[in-house]
Amino acid sequence: MNHGDVPPGLYRGRRVIVIGGGNVAFDVARTARRLEGDVTVLCLENEDKSSKDGIPADVEEIEGATQEGIDIVYSRGVAEVVSEEGSFKKLRLVRCTSVFDDDGRFNPRFDPNDVTYLEGDVLLIAIGQGPERTFFQHEGLLNDKGRLDVDPLTLMSNRRKGVFIGGDARRIGFAMEAMSDGLAAAESIDRYITGEDLKAGRGKEFERAAIPNSSSYKAQPPLSWAPVDERLNFEPYEKPFTLEEVVEEARRCLSCGPCLGCKGCVALNLQPEIREIQLSRDRCSGCGICVGLCPYDAIGWDESGEKRVASIDMLKCKRCGVCVAACPSGAISIEDELPQSVEGVCASL
Ligand SMILES: Cc1cc2nc3c(=O)[nH]c(=O)nc-3n(C[C@H](O)[C@H](O)[C@H](O)COP(=O)(O)OP(=O)(O)OC[C@H]3O[C@@H](n4cnc5c(N)ncnc54)[C@H](O)[C@@H]3O)c2cc1C
Numbered sequence: 280m281n282h283g284d285v286p287p288g289l290y291r292g293r294r295v296i297v298i299g300g301g302n303v304a305f306d307v308a309r310t311a312r313r314l315e316g317d318v319t320v321l322c323l324e325n326e327d328k329s330s331k332d333g334i335p336a337d338v339e340e341i342e343g344a345t346q347e348g349i350d351i352v353y354s355r356g357v358a359e360v361v362s363e364e365g366s367f368k369k370l371r372l373v374r375c376t377s378v379f380d381d382d383g384r385f386n387p388r389f390d391p392n393d394v395t396y397l398e399g400d401v402l403l404i405a406i407g408q409g410p411e412r413t414f415f416q417h418e419g420l421l422n423d424k425g426r427l428d429v430d431p432l433t434l435m436s437n438r439r440k441g442v443f444i445g446g447d448a449r450r451i452g453f454a455m456e457a458m459s460d461g462l463a464a465a466e467s468i469d470r471y472i473t474g475e476d477l478k479a480g481r482g483k484e485f486e487r488a489a490i491p492n493s494s495s496y497k498a499q500p501p502l503s504w505a506p507v508d509e510r511l512n513f514e515p516y517e518k519p520f521t522l523e524e525v526v527e528e529a530r531r532c533l534s535c536g537p538c539l540g541c542k543g544c545v546a547l548n549l550q551p552e553i554r555e556i557q558l559s560r561d562r563c564s565g566c567g568i569c570v571g572l573c574p575y576d577a578i579g580w581d582e583s584g585e586k587r588v589a590s591i592d593m594l595k596c597k598r599c600g601v602c603v604a605a606c607p608s609g610a611i612s613i614e615d616e617l618p619q620s621v622e623g624v625c626a627s628l
Contacts, residue, residue: 280310280513290316296370296397298357299405300324305340307405312347313511319350321397323375323387326353332378346507352397356389360402369398410448420444433467433477434460443468500524554613556591556598562610563588569602569611578602 293316297308300322312318324334334341334353345351352372359371374393380386415421420438422428428437429444436442445460446452470477503518510516520528565587570578575597581590589610591602602611 285314287314289314290318290401293317293400294319294398295401295403296321296399297403297405298322299407300334300336301405301407302336302340303407304405305336305344307403308349309340309344309347311401311403312344312349313513316401318348319352319397319399320344321352321355321357321370321372323356323378324353326351331383332375343504346504347511348507355395355397356387358389358391358394361396367399367402369396370402371396407451409451418442432463432481434464435467435471435477441471443471499528554598555593556596556600556603557612558589558591559610559612560584560588562608564608564610565589566607568605568607572601572605574599574601 290311291314295308295311295316295318297304297311297318297320299307300320304320304322308318308320322334323332325332327333328338334351341351354375355372356375357370358373360367361369361371372395374390375387376390377388378385412421412425415427418439420427420436420442422438427444427449429435429449430437434443434445434449436444443464445464446457449460450456466481467477469475500520504510505516505518560581567580567589569589570580575595577592577595577597578589579592581588589602591611598613600613603613
């Protein structure tokens, strides 16, 4: 589609069946719908997204597709593709009774006696493709559990030196992760060729911290979509923000669009690490200087104990260091040493 090679109205008057329940299947189905097909999505999963066997596609995709007239058939697996004179005719479907086993492994179970048929003219399969595993096996790259055995830091195979594995081949994910893997693998390959240590200086071990609850998190304005009869084409259909909303969004970024500590910047080597701001309740005198100074409105009061002390909302905190520099009691610190940002703040005060 993106290459412009597909004629408009390709599926006009044709029944298109898309097999799959993920975002890709919905991408495909909604594209087929825009090519004027009469589209049905068929998946193993049920419609209760909160259940272990729930459909994996995002709510927005399901909602958008349904609005656009796409039917979804849940909890069915393909037992047979029936063709006539070399052309696809229909699917024989059996009920899928469960998708994942108790260990969370993909292991669909079916009731072979519960059979239905779904007729169509075009069959599009979007069930998640993977690399040819017999090749991996043949090259001795798999571990005992049948997974690719890769060092997560260097992306070199633990089984064969000089083989580097990343992106969707290693773990189905997002474009950003594939790019990050590309950077890491390129660095490793360069070191490997020049005989350097693959790991030296690259350790980014960290423990993921729970995202703190924010008392006053400000959500983005809701997005609105063009009505269905105006959006069955390939133009963007999410209505852009108004000028007022753009200004409001920009302000949100400055004041409460928080650093979530996702460590994306660390993964991409833009930052050596994210340092946590720490506040000692014992040392805090409750003077409130930090509360007034914080440019991100991230510091409030904690009045749950015997004395009133400052409290940092980590969701809003951008670790700028202003509070560290300003605190007269030395109650606020950034882990370990004083980073440059704090030295800069101290110098400017
Ligand atoms: C329909 C769809 C929608 C998606 N939407 C999003 C999205 O909105 N946001 C997002 O972040 N991610 C999205 N993704 C996921 C994202 O595209 C992938 O995570 C990412 O492209 C993976 O990058 P990769 O380099 O690992 O693999 P790929 O992009 O698949 O690249 C692998 C390349 O290797 C080539 N290749 C294969 N075999 C050989 C061989 N033997 N010799 C030489 N070359 C070979 C292939 O031709 C291909 O060019 C989507 C994926 C799909 C399919």
